[in-house]
Amino acid sequence: MPVRLIVDTDTAGDDVNSLLIALLHPNIQLEAVTISVGNVGFEQQIENALYTIEMAGRSGQVPVYPGCAVPLVNEWVAADYVHGRDGMGDSFFPRARQRPEPQHAVDALIERIHAAPGELTILAQAPLTNIAVAVTRDPSIARKVKTLYIMGGTYFAPGNITPAAEYNFYVDPEAARIVFRAGFDIRLVDWGLCVRDTVLDDGDLEDIRRLDTELARFYLQVNRVVRQFNETVGIRGVTHPDSIVAAMIADPAIARGWQPCQVDIETRGELTRGASVITPAQYAGVEKRVERPNAQVCLGADRERFKALLMDILARR
Amino acid sequence: MPVRLIVDTDTAGDDVNSLLIALLHPNIQLEAVTISVGNVGFEQQIENALYTIEMAGRSGQVPVYPGCAVPLVNEWVAADYVHGRDGMGDSFFPRARQRPEPQHAVDALIERIHAAPGELTILAQAPLTNIAVAVTRDPSIARKVKTLYIMGGTYFAPGNITPAAEYNFYVDPEAARIVFRAGFDIRLVDWGLCVRDTVLDDGDLEDIRRLDTELARFYLQVNRVVRQFNETVGIRGVTHPDSIVAAMIADPAIARGWQPCQVDIETRGELTRGASVITPAQYAGVEKRVERPNAQVCLGADRERFKALLMDILARR
Amino acid sequence: MPVRLIVDTDTAGDDVNSLLIALLHPNIQLEAVTISVGNVGFEQQIENALYTIEMAGRSGQVPVYPGCAVPLVNEWVAADYVHGRDGMGDSFFPRARQRPEPQHAVDALIERIHAAPGELTILAQAPLTNIAVAVTRDPSIARKVKTLYIMGGTYFAPGNITPAAEYNFYVDPEAARIVFRAGFDIRLVDWGLCVRDTVLDDGDLEDIRRLDTELARFYLQVNRVVRQFNETVGIRGVTHPDSIVAAMIADPAIARGWQPCQVDIETRGELTRGASVITPAQYAGVEKRVERPNAQVCLGADRERFKALLMDILARR
Amino acid sequence: MPVRLIVDTDTAGDDVNSLLIALLHPNIQLEAVTISVGNVGFEQQIENALYTIEMAGRSGQVPVYPGCAVPLVNEWVAADYVHGRDGMGDSFFPRARQRPEPQHAVDALIERIHAAPGELTILAQAPLTNIAVAVTRDPSIARKVKTLYIMGGTYFAPGNITPAAEYNFYVDPEAARIVFRAGFDIRLVDWGLCVRDTVLDDGDLEDIRRLDTELARFYLQVNRVVRQFNETVGIRGVTHPDSIVAAMIADPAIARGWQPCQVDIETRGELTRGASVITPAQYAGVEKRVERPNAQVCLGADRERFKALLMDILARR
Numbered sequence A, B, C, D: 001m002p003v004r005l006i007v008d009t010d011t012a013g014d015d016v017n018s019l020l021i022a023l024l025h026p027n028i029q030l031e032a033v034t035i036s037v038g039n040v041g042f043e044q045q046i047e048n049a050l051y052t053i054e055m056a057g058r059s060g061q062v063p064v065y066p067g068c069a070v071p072l073v074n075e076w077v078a079a080d081y082v083h084g085r086d087g088m089g090d091s092f093f094p095r096a097r098q099r100p101e102p103q104h105a106v107d108a109l110i111e112r113i114h115a116a117p118g119e120l121t122i123l124a125q126a127p128l129t130n131i132a133v134a135v136t137r138d139p140s141i142a143r144k145v146k147t148l149y150i151m152g153g154t155y156f157a158p159g160n161i162t163p164a165a166e167y168n169f170y171v172d173p174e175a176a177r178i179v180f181r182a183g184f185d186i187r188l189v190d191w192g193l194c195v196r197d198t199v200l201d202d203g204d205l206e207d208i209r210r211l212d213t214e215l216a217r218f219y220l221q222v223n224r225v226v227r228q229f230n231e232t233v234g235i236r237g238v239t240h241p242d243s244i245v246a247a248m249i250a251d252p253a254i255a256r257g258w259q260p261c262q263v264d265i266e267t268r269g270e271l272t273r274g275a276s277v278i279t280p281a282q283y284a285g286v287e288k289r290v291e292r293p294n295a296q297v298c299l300g301a302d303r304e305r306f307k308a309l310l311m312d313i314l315a316r317r
């Protein structure tokens, strides 16, 4: 039985790779894509999702719902220096045939969760605005989602937007706090894991190039700007924060263990706004004990197994 | 032409008086009531709104939409010590015949605003969660609402829940900030005005008693707990924070002038969380100038004219 | 018996008027002047104090101790646009004969307080850095000072540096919080009182001009820049935040009553950093009650009596 | 030439071991001990320092100066559950012959630094209140201290008092921020290093027992409560946060490298107050780049070399 999945995405860079896995892996049945504020311009993100569906040969089969185009309280902070102005490596692909749905992502999420209680898994690979608005509007959905996988935060590792914070949580810290307090069954993959265990270096990229498929070329095109950007921040290769999570959903053995933790988000700090404060369940600091874990935090990923899965997807077309 | 109005309310105490004005004053056409998290239990607030409509003799004529039952980020803070456990002076009225609508308040707001762009006035007399979620989900509504009247905040006056904050903004400071930054045409009536210009004392209450109508008795019943509570905080009578705004909408001459201001909400302070920071447009502090006023703040109210209007409403049934 | 006084000052503008009262009024015995970070450059403030002593004909009789030249945590924020670059109306007076003491203000304060326990009154008319450092270094001084008069904060009135904050507390909010929590017997005069009750308008300034004394000319010279600055912020005349307090010390009848309050300073707010949160002892908000008043807050001043006292001082030389 | 050293300490537990190294290692010339607010009652900490000097056979040779007994802004938070009520493993040792100096620690620091500019090294192994008050009172000392070694903070590791913060910085975050911004030449050893590289387990403690000296017995007595406490937080042995730094001063080869970083302290966060935000100089997050490193952060310690040094000290008497 494949995992019935909804992906909430700010489609740019590795969001695309993640969507390809969700669209093409036999263990996943992708039922909808919802678009959140994030990496690049909101309309561009919608187009990127639609184009990715087309590239996967599934045009018209997976609906795309535009959601919240601004964070709750913050001003929007773009990440186009990372992924190119179009979020696709400055490729400026042609417009896809499939068009977005008229329904709002928040309504689509609520409706679909109620229609299949306990059945749907969500992969949230963007700022959590859509999920936060949905669960504020209807708190009952938290218990009806099977598992909510989240890419975000840092677990005792430097952030990618400030030393203390990762981009997705930094863009909408209030949304992240709302989601982590709402009662979902959450599995969290943090940015630190991505830097340690998901980098594909030039040798790996050469392996992908040799696949010589349309998707392999698409992958290399989309990720060429991030490859260059990473060089400037000391990472020798392409990171896979979103696709590693999609890969774990398709093949749970890629995750090297999960630790029950209490996760909360700093919304007030001067230096730490958007920081994830992750406390292992067994932590015993003096002024703080974990009352109840609210998330499983991933401890590591099997890079080789992930690479094999990704290459298998890219080899398909 | 009456004002086409939606009231967003956490129905308890003076929310009821405000609804009576909106239901019965000829200058107002009340088109919907939306229920927000606030004073007392959420289900109770829905019942209070429905019962008030019934008391006004308008059962079945004005739909009631339940909205967000929790604030965005905060834990809910009740105010039942002010208004009685049921928010109606511990009256525990019978259940009204009319039932709430199945549509969510946020959806109803968005749908109705789009259906009548520039036509609808909103009176927000509760924590601003519903309005904030609606405008995050669909930012275009801000410019399509005619005027958004808000009861909340303090304008250089002590708050009613902390020295620095008024209840509605304190319960959901992030929602208040979102709403004031969203681009609505806002008119704000603060708690300080209510203490100065809207208190009806025992003599006034005696005047209401002498009306000897069903609504007069209803008013006295609903407000008896707040009358006692106010005594403990040094206010000799009943305050009318919500109904003063409804009265201003029905009869603009009750407002003694409006001042263009920049209004923002403190969300991070240790002592000042939920405080409204209201800066008159002409303010010129050294580290801060007003770039653009985002609200008109009411400078005062004509207490006698308000009392006359309220008594006129209570005399009708 | 005159009041034995130490003035802690960031000598510029009205600090000068206050020093003149302290130097020349028979009810005050000025024993020392300590210089704090504040209005203008630190060395300039020392010179301004020394020159003021000389102008009062008391050169060499009152020691001046330089103190902390930077706030505790904040970067320094100058106020030279208010008082002129030299803090003296751009007068650039000649250097005084008297020179500052080698002892540090903090040491001088501690030593003198211990030498006369219960005898010394302090007038703090600057950011509270010196007092905070002194009482952190030696907490026992709090109970040994007779009365600590403080000019600072706002009591439900707009601030002069941000809408929420007054300059002295804004420059060093942590210092203000330390001082209000240290156990001093505090009397507070806020900025709002100064705007309401201490403005001398052009007619008043004309009265001073007619005195035709050296000190009257000195006063007009020192205050000419602030007179112009005030025009830009809507105040028609010269404010006397510091000298009103000196005048109250010399003639307590100038104060129109004092209210026991709990005073604390917001150090964390985004919009409200440095704001004074002043809660009257009888306040009863729901989430906050006053446990113990820590200050008497002045309710108003007798402007005419103040003006007469000031003119009497300016007429002396 | 031995290092001329002053130790600022909240004497309890490992502070004692650190003092023993400073007192007895030939590469260190301990010139003064200053006492800061911290682990246990302030008077007890003074006695612990004096008793430790006596145990080292150096009674009367090293002056002890009491300093600030309270943090700047915070309420004091004790750590007596870690070190025993007396901070010495509940040993309640007899009173030492040597008595504390009458001079305040802050004055002693300033005086001694000015007397030997560029000559003195400071080891700050307590909340940074004394150093912060000294440098606020006299900013010129920052450039006159040779090197300021600080034990505090966490470098992408969990804190010991909250998940986000280490005790010394948590007790007085404002002091820590002041010190890191003051311009000292700082070397920082964080709590994470101490957990990784300084734990002596039961086998190591047995090696110490076999030394069978007075100091070995003293060490075991003082550290018995922390040994038990550590068990409850998942550490199998005794941590040496302070003595590892003293050991590095005596034998620099114990430090496994230093990384230039920008270090700042979060003072406003809700979950992260007191957290150290440490950014390696080469970090390139998007919203943050390091303008100027203000500290060298230690990357690791040679545990065996440290153990050998400690045992050598404990074998001396």
Ligand SMILES: [Ca+2]
Binding pocket: A009, A010, A011, A012, A015, A038, A125, A126, A242
């Ligand atoms: Ca993403």
Ligand SMILES: [Ca+2]
Binding pocket: B009, B010, B011, B012, B015, B038, B125, B126, B242
């Ligand atoms: Ca209400």
Ligand SMILES: [Ca+2]
Binding pocket: C009, C010, C011, C012, C015, C038, C125, C126, C242
């Ligand atoms: Ca001043």
Ligand SMILES: [Ca+2]
Binding pocket: D009, D010, D011, D012, D015, D038, D125, D126, D242
């Ligand atoms: Ca210590």
